[in-house]
Amino acid sequence: MTELENNILEILSDDHRVTAEQISAMLDVDVKEVEATIKALEDRGVIVKYNTIINWEKTDREFVAALIEVKVVPQRDQGFDVIAERIYRFPEVQSVYLMSGDYDLAVTVEGKTMKDIAYFVAERLSPLESVLSTATHFILKKYKVEGIILDDHEQDHRLAVSP
Amino acid sequence: MNIKDMISPIIRDMPPSGIRRFFDLVDEIEGAVSLGVGEPDFITPWHIREASIYSLEEGYTHYTSNWGLPGLRREIARYLSHRFNVDYNPEDQIIVTVGASEAIDLALRAIVTTGDEVLVPEPSYVSYMPCVEMAGGRVVPIVTKADDEFRLTAQALRETITPRTKALILPYPNNPTGGVMLRSDLEAIADVLEDTDILVLSDEIYAELTYGDTTHVSIASLPGMAERTVVISGFSKAFAMTGWRVGYAAGHKDIIAAMVKIHQYTMLCAPIMSQIAATEALRAGYNDGYEDIKRMHREYDRRRRLMVKSFNDMGLECFEPRGAFYVFPSIQRTGMSSDEFCERLLQEQKVAVVPGNAFGASGEGFIRCSYAYSIDALTEALKRIKVFAEKYVR
Numbered sequence: 001m002t003e004l005e006n007n008i009l010e011i012l013s014d015d016h017r018v019t020a021e022q023i024s025a026m027l028d029v030d031v032k033e034v035e036a037t038i039k040a041l042e043d044r045g046v047i048v049k050y051n052t053i054i055n056w057e058k059t060d061r062e063f064v065a066a067l068i069e070v071k072v073v074p075q076r077d078q079g080f081d082v083i084a085e086r087i088y089r090f091p092e093v094q095s096v097y098l099m100s101g102d103y104d105l106a107v108t109v110e111g112k113t114m115k116d117i118a119y120f121v122a123e124r125l126s127p128l129e130s131v132l133s134t135a136t137h138f139i140l141k142k143y144k145v146e147g148i149i150l151d152d153h154e155q156d157h158r159l160a161v162s163p
Numbered sequence: 164m165n166i167k168d169m170i171s172p173i174i175r176d177m178p179p180s181g182i183r184r185f186f187d188l189v190d191e192i193e194g195a196v197s198l199g200v201g202e203p204d205f206i207t208p209w210h211i212r213e214a215s216i217y218s219l220e221e222g223y224t225h226y227t228s229n230w231g232l233p234g235l236r237r238e239i240a241r242y243l244s245h246r247f248n249v250d251y252n253p254e255d256q257i258i259v260t261v262g263a264s265e266a267i268d269l270a271l272r273a274i275v276t277t278g279d280e281v282l283v284p285e286p287s288y289v290s291y292m293p294c295v296e297m298a299g300g301r302v303v304p305i306v307t308k309a310d311d312e313f314r315l316t317a318q319a320l321r322e323t324i325t326p327r328t329k330a331l332i333l334p335y336p337n338n339p340t341g342g343v344m345l346r347s348d349l350e351a352i353a354d355v356l357e358d359t360d361i362l363v364l365s366d367e368i369y370a371e372l373t374y375g376d377t378t379h380v381s382i383a384s385l386p387g388m389a390e391r392t393v394v395i396s397g398f399s400k401a402f403a404m405t406g407w408r409v410g411y412a413a414g415h416k417d418i419i420a421a422m423v424k425i426h427q428y429t430m431l432c433a434p435i436m437s438q439i440a441a442t443e444a445l446r447a448g449y450n451d452g453y454e455d456i457k458r459m460h461r462e463y464d465r466r467r468r469l470m471v472k473s474f475n476d477m478g479l480e481c482f483e484p485r486g487a488f489y490v491f492p493s494i495q496r497t498g499m500s501s502d503e504f505c506e507r508l509l510q511e512q513k514v515a516v517v518p519g520n521a522f523g524a525s526g527e528g529f530i531r532c533s534y535a536y537s538i539d540a541l542t543e544a545l546k547r548i549k550v551f552a553e554k555y556v557r
C-alpha cells in the first residue's frame with residue numbers, strides 16, 4: 001500500500017461521497033491520479049463496495065438478528081474456507097468471521113421473526129455435515145456497527161463564532 | 164450616581180470585540196453555516212473524558228495546589244522536553260492555568276507596569292492587546308504581511324524596539340493567519356533580542372498543528388532563550404479540550420512564581436477534573452506516540468489543502484498557511500472592506516466568516532475562515548462562498 005492509497009482509503013472509509021476532485025485537493029494530488037488509484041483499489045478488490053450504514057431500528061422494517069457461534073470440523077486441505085462459504089452464501093447471513101477460541105465461526109443472521117432464525121439454524125446450518133454444534137444469541141440492540149455509533153447524540157455544541 | 168461613570172476608564176474605553184459583534188450578527192441569521200469558530204470540531208477523545216469521569220466517581224472534587232497537580236506539571240515538563248526540546252523544571256517553572264487565556268493574562272500582569280511597551284505582531288489573537296492594557300502597558304503593534312507569510316521579521320522587530328519595550332508576544336503558529344515561524348526566522352529574532360532586556364511571551368497553543376515539512380520550533384529551545392521566554396500553551400487545540408479550560412505556562416522560576424502569586428488570589432487553581440483529564444491526555448500521548456493528535460492533524464491537513472485550493476480557484480488569493488486551523492484569504496479583488504464582505508456574505512449566502520480586522524487593523528482586506536469543520540460542512544460553505552465570489556471578484 002502506498003501512502004496515497006492509505007490516505008484515499010481513510011477518506012473513503014469515512015465518507016464515500018467525497019469526490020475525486022475533493023480528494024485531489026485534500027491530498028494535493030492530481031485528480032487523474034486519484035481516479036486511477038481508486039480504480040486500481042476497486043480492481044484489486046481492496047475497495048469492495050460503497051454502501052450505506054442504516055439504523056434499521058429507526059425504520060418500520062421488522063427484523064430480528066442473531067449471533068450464532070458455530071463449531072465445525074475443518075476440512076483437509078481447505079481448512080475453514082469451504083464451510084464458511086457454504087454458510088455465507090445464504091442471503092440471510094449478514095457476516096461470517098473465523099474466530100480464535102471456543103468456537104470457530106461467528107455468524108450473524110437476520111430474519112423477519114425469531115421463527116425465521118430458528119428455522120435457519122435448524123434446517124440450514126445444523127444439517128451441514130461439518131457443523132458440530134451451534135449456539136444462538138439473539139441481538140437485542142445494536143449500538144455501534146462498523147465503527148459507527150448508530151444513535152450518536154454527540155452534537156456540535158460550539159458557538160457559531162469564537163476567537 | 165451614574166453607574167456608567169463608575170466603570171474604570173481602562174475597561175470603559177476598551178473597544179468592543181469585533182468577534183463578539185459578528186457573533187451577534189450571525190446569531191440572527193437562520194440556516195447560516197459558519198466557518199467562524201476558533202476551536203476544534205472534534206470532541207475530546209473518549210479516554211480523556213473517561214479519566215475525568217472516573218476521577219469524579221473517585222471523589223476528586225477538591226482544590227489542587229496553586230501551581231497545579233504535581234503529576235500534571237511533570238507530564239507537561241516531559242511533554243515540552245520530548246516534543247519541543249524545551250526544558251523547564253516541573254517543581255518551580257511550570258504553572259497550570261485556566262486555559263492559555265489565563266496564562267497570557269498572568270504573564271502580562273506579572274511583568275508589565277505602567278508605561279511599559281509590549282510588542283505584538285498583527286494580525287493576531289484578540290486577547291493580547293486588552294490584557295496588556297489592563298496590566299497598564301501599551302501595545303505596539305508590528306504589522307506582518309502576506310508577502311512574508313505573516314512572519315515577524317527581525318527588521319520589523321528592530322524598528323519597533325524602544326527603551327520602554329518590556330516584552331514581545333510571539334503568537335505562532337498564528338491565529339488568524341496560520342503563519343508559522345521557521346527555525347531560521349526565530350534565530351533572527353533571537354539575535355535581535357540577545358543584547359536587550361526584552362522578555363518573550365510565546366503563545367504556542369497551536370504548536371501541534373503545523374503542516375507539510377514544517378514542524379513547530381519553540382523560541383525557548385534556541386540557545387540562551389529559555390530564561391527570557393515564557394512558553395504559553397494548553398490543551399484546547401491539540402487535544403480538542405476548549406471547554407475544559409486548562410492550559411499552562413513555563414518559564415523562569417521568578418516569573419512563574421510571580422504568576423502563581425496572582426493566580427492564587429484570582430483563580431486559586433484550575434478545575435481539578437480538567438487537570439486530571441489533561442494529565443491523561445499527555446500520559447496517553449507519551450505512551451502511544453500522540454495518536455489523538457496525529458489523527459486530528461491528518462484531517463485538518465486535508466481540509467487545509469481543500470480550503471487553500473478552493474479560495475485560490477475563486478480568485479480570493481490565499482497564501483498556504485502552515486499552522487493552526489485557519490485560512491486567511493485576501494478579499495482585495497472584491498473591492499470590499501472586511502466588514503462589508505463578511506456582512507454581505509452572511510446576508511446573501513448565509514455563511515459566517517470573521518473579518519480580518521477583528522485581529523488588528525492590519526487584518527483589513529482579509530477574512531479568517533476556520534477549517535475546524537467536517538468536509539461536508541466545508542463543502543457546503545465553499546459552494547456558497549463560490550457563488551458570492553463569482554458575483555463580486557473582479
Ligand SMILES: Cc1ncc(COP(=O)(O)O)c(C=O)c1O
Pocket residue numbers: 163201261262263264265288334337338366368396397398399405408409410
Ligand atoms: C492564539 C491563541 N491563544 C490562546 C487561545 C486561548 O486558548 P485557551 O482555550 O487555552 O484559553 C486561543 C483560543 O482561541 C488562541 O487562538
